[in-house]
Amino acid sequence: MYSFELDESPVRKIVIAGNWKMFKTQAESQEFLQGFLPTLEDTPQDREVVLCVPFTDLNLLSKSLHGSRVQLGAQNVHWEDSGAYTGEISGPMLQEIGVRYVIVGHSERRQYFGETDETVNLRLKAAQRHGLTPILCVGETKQQRDAGETESLIISQLETDLVNIDQGNLVIAYEPIWAIGTGDTCEASEANRVIGVIRKQLKNPDVPIQYGGSVKPNNIDEIMAQPEIDGVLVGGASLEPASFARIVNYK
Ligand code: 13P
Numbered sequence: 001m002y003s004f005e006l007d008e009s010p011v012r013k014i015v016i017a018g019n020w021k022m023f024k025t026q027a028e029s030q031e032f033l034q035g036f037l038p039t040l041e042d043t044p045q046d047r048e049v050v051l052c053v054p055f056t057d058l059n060l061l062s063k064s065l066h067g068s069r070v071q072l073g074a075q076n077v078h079w080e081d082s083g084a085y086t087g088e089i090s091g092p093m094l095q096e097i098g099v100r101y102v103i104v105g106h107s108e109r110r111q112y113f114g115e116t117d118e119t120v121n122l123r124l125k126a127a128q129r130h131g132l133t134p135i136l137c138v139g140e141t142k143q144q145r146d147a148g149e150t151e152s153l154i155i156s157q158l159e160t161d162l163v164n165i166d167q168g169n170l171v172i173a174y175e176p177i178w179a180i181g182t183g184d185t186c187e188a189s190e191a192n193r194v195i196g197v198i199r200k201q202l203k204n205p206d207v208p209i210q211y212g213g214s215v216k217p218n219n220i221d222e223i224m225a226q227p228e229i230d231g232v233l234v235g236g237a238s239l240e241p242a243s244f245a246r247i248v249n250y251k
């Protein structure tokens with residue numbers, strides 16, 4: 001008699017997300033989808049594809065993506081369900097129109113809009129309260145990296161960001177700030193190493209952890225070949241159907 005051992009280690013989810021930042025009107029978003037959706041025909045089913053779009057595009061994309069395999073994401077969520085918070089958006093508002101993911105604590109929010117680890121933690125809780133999966137962004141500046149502070153900075157971000165957060169409904173993105181929008185990608189092996197450090201801080205080691213920062217068609221295969229990297233968060237290269245399609249369909 002032969003006995004077979006089943007490998008019971010859970011497989012981590014792969015999440016490929018585009019972050020459109022402050023790009024694309026509704027008309028431009030529809031033009032993008034016309035080019036992009038047909039490229040997903042042969043995309044392996046185990047890859048979650050997400051588009052995190054400006055608020056004004058959400059309602060229309062919720063309809064346009066219906067029946068497709070692309071999940072809808074937003075780029076921010078407030079910690080209160082409603083209130084006098086001019087310019088903000090709440091969990092119930094996003095949830096009502098079919099949003100599934102929301103980016104929280106992106107370095108551009110931290111840098112330009114005063115986001116702190118304390119408000120990031122509040123926003124993460126609000127996202128989870130309304131059934132959204134937050135994509136928490138962490139990462140160091142060039143100065144912090146040069147000073148040898150990468151690990152300590154990220155550990156300290158996670159310590160505050162993740163207080164009382166359900167690690168069963170969470171994605172983390174490691175986005176070194178010096179690699180964002182610069183074309184200066186972090187070496188895949190180095191991104192893999194830092195993501196390993198992040199994973200060691202987690203109670204749930206199966207949280208999908210993405211890399212973000214100048215992800216392009218010409219470096220996606222090497223990035224996704226790294227054992228610790230479970231996906232990517234893509235800015236510029238998610239704006240063109242052909243380049244985002246090549247990323248989603250990495251080899
Ligand atoms: P780029 O891919 O344009 O470098 O942007 C990365 C990013 O900030 C994704 O959230």
